[in-house]
Amino acid sequence: MASKKTSKKTKVKKGFSLLELVVVVVIIGIIAAVAIPRMSRGSAGAADAALSGNLAVLRSAIDLYSAEHSGAYPTAALATTALTQYTDNAGGVSATRDATHIYGPYVRTIPPLPIGAAKGNTGIAAAAGSGVGWIYNATTGDVSANTTGTEADASGKLYSAY
Secondary structure, eight states, rough: OOOHOOOOOOOOOOOOOOOHHHHHHHHHHHHHHHHHHHHHHHHHHHHHHHHHHHHHHHHHHHHHHHTTTTTTOOTTTTHHHHHHHHEEEOEEESSOOOOSOEEEEEEEOOOOOSSSTTTTOOOSSSOOTTEEEEETTTTTEEEOOOOOOBBTTTTBBBBGGG
């Protein structure tokens, strides 16, 4: 009989109680309420960062061009080719490097505009138009995004102020 008493042990409950499950669901809900709004703003912030980065690349390329060409900036009509191909002292452009075309290229490709109505355009011109992503002033060497002037980033800063 002693063996029957030792074999009858009280059953151990397995699993979670309802209270424990409710606590876990509430914690997951709180985490989701904090994380989801932050993640949804991520794509807009990424586009803003891409715009800043692309402008920095283009401005650096134009500054380097100017430094190698005695302070002269490329013309608006030739800005794309002057930055992506080889140039000579006078600013003449060639697709291949030779004895006279020793400068450049300053960028591999013109980056696409990451924001706004002209998003994806890579053209550089003095004024907005079809395919134009970047507005360029050949007198000052300034380059800016081709936006409507009213488009702003997530914080409210106008893209024209970048």
